Amino acid sequence: GNSVTQMEGPVTLSEEAFLTINCTYTATGYPSLFWYVQYPGEGLQLLLKATKADDKGSNKGFEATYRKETTSFHLEKGSVQVSDSAVYFCALRRSGSGGSNYKLTFGKGTLLTVNP
Amino acid sequence: DTEVTQTPKHLVMGMTNKKSLKCEQHMGHRAMYWYKQKAKKPPELMFVYSYEKLSINESVPSRFSPECPNSSLLNLHLHALQPEDSALYLCASSLQSARPAYNEQFFGPGTRLTVL
Numbered sequence: 224g225n226s227v228t229q230m231e232g233p234v235t236l237s238e239e240a241f242l243t244i245n246c247t248y249t250a251t252g253y254p255s256l257f258w259y260v261q262y263p264g265e266g267l268q269l270l271l272k273a274t275k276a277d278d279k280g281s282n283k284g285f286e287a288t289y290r291k292e293t294t295s296f297h298l299e300k301g302s303v304q305v306s307d308s309a310v311y312f313c314a315l316r317r318s319g320s321g322g323s324n325y326k327l328t329f330g331k332g333t334l335l336t337v338n339p
Numbered sequence: 340d341t342e343v344t345q346t347p348k349h350l351v352m353g354m355t356n357k358k359s360l361k362c363e364q365h366m367g368h369r370a371m372y373w374y375k376q377k378a379k380k381p382p383e384l385m386f387v388y389s390y391e392k393l394s395i396n397e398s399v400p401s402r403f404s405p406e407c408p409n410s411s412l413l414n415l416h417l418h419a420l421q422p423e424d425s426a427l428y429l430c431a432s433s434l435q436s437a438r439p440a441y442n443e444q445f446f447g448p449g450t451r452l453t454v455l
Binding site: 257259265266267268269272312314325326327329330331332334 | 345370379380382384389395429433443444448449
């Protein structure tokens with residue numbers, strides 16, 4: 224079945240540090256890949272997505288590249304801010320048109336804390 | 340309008356109560372979802388509606404009863420819940436297309452439910 228593995232947190236960084244959160248996946252076919260962010264007390268927000276191999280998703284300084292050869296979708300940001308403190312979820316959605324392809328498979332989430 | 344709204348924000352109920360959660364979107368999305376999220380865990384899919392018809396039920400206990408009265412509204416009726424049902428309940432919506440993998444889900448802020 225499908226699965227997503229992301230690095231265990233928590234991750235604690237100082238402001239302006241470089242961020243990497245690793246995400247690898249197992250899936251048949253060509254899934255779409257997503258990063259969602261959840262700020263304290265809120266719902267999930269889509270941060271970025273990629274729908275095919277070698278696509279790069281980017282938003283708010285965050286980037287991730289869909290690497291089919293390594294089945295990875297690592298999240299990076301060159302300089303984090305205190306306001307980036309949140310939980311980050313990597314997720315995939317199967318390709319195809321069947322009903323089960325509506326499901327998002329999430330990783331366990333990584334808590335990021337950025338200190339001033 | 341690019342948001343999903345949920346009411347109430349917080350709900351406390353006893354095990355014999357009947358209550359309902361409400362979700363609304365005006366983005367023209369024809370797929371709508373209910374998720375349950377426990378603390379420090381990723382969201383777990385409960386139900387999917389596609390064109391106002393129940394498409395997926397992830398073996399959810401019958402004390403949770405979803406309803407989709409029209410294309411903009413999604414309800415979750417609660418009855419005889421248990422304390423372990425306390426969680427954040429998230430609603431989401433997405434475009435309906437032949438390639439659902441390409442369409443990101445937009446999440447609401449959630450209802451924080453406490454069952455006493």
